[in-house]
Amino acid sequence: xxxxxxxxxxxWARPAAIAAIAAVxxxxxxxxxxxxxxxxxxxxxxxxxxxxxxxxxxxKMIDCDLQGVTIVFxxxxxxxxPEIGGGGSTQTDGPNGIGDNxxxxxxxxxxxxxxxxDPDGTHTRWWGSRKGIAKMQAxxxxxxxxNLRT
Numbered sequence: 001x002x003x004x005x006x007x008x009x010x011x012w013a014r015p016a017a018i019a020a021i022a023a024v025x026x027x028x029x030x031x032x033x034x035x036x037x038x039x040x041x042x043x044x045x046x047x048x049x050x051x052x053x054x055x056x057x058x059x060k061m062i063d064c065d066l067q068g069v070t071i072v073f074x075x076x077x078x079x080x081x082p083e084i085g086g087g088g089s090t091q092t093d094g095p096n097g098i099g100d101n102x103x104x105x106x107x108x109x110x111x112x113x114x115x116x117x118d119p120d121g122t123h124t125r126w127w128g129s130r131k132g133i134a135k136m137q138a139x140x141x142x143x144x145x146x147n148l149r150t
Contacts (some may be wrong), residue, residue, distance in 0.1 A: 081106055
């Protein structure tokens with residue numbers, strides 16, 4: 001973890017984070033060779049009653065299913081939290097046409113995990129529970145797992 005409280009990972013994190021989100025979205029609660037696999041007990045969580053937008057910094061403290069809730073990144077970019085086992089991403093416009101990539105994944109009892117990668121993929125900031133971030137990073141194997149600092 002860096003001094004500013006964010007988890008940063010290598011330049012390979014952006015493509016791997018996108019792949020992890022895609023794998024979760026495709027795998028959902030099923031099994032497969034890669035991606036986050038959630039058991040039925042890991043998806044058993046009550047839906048949040050407060051549907052107000054949530055800042056990514058608050059994700060580590062939420063203990064309910066945020067499906068349908070707007071997730072707000074520090075730069076103002078927003079994404080809606082997907083259903084459990086799902087993920088989504090968007091890329092903002094930058095000075096050269098390519099900007100930051102924002103991703104959210106709903107990991108059930110591990111909460112929503114959000115990631116923001118710079119255009120060249122050299123830095124990725126992660127938000128969510130430590131277990132959720134570790135599960136996302138470990139799902140993509142050794143290229144991401146060592147980057148988690150606890």
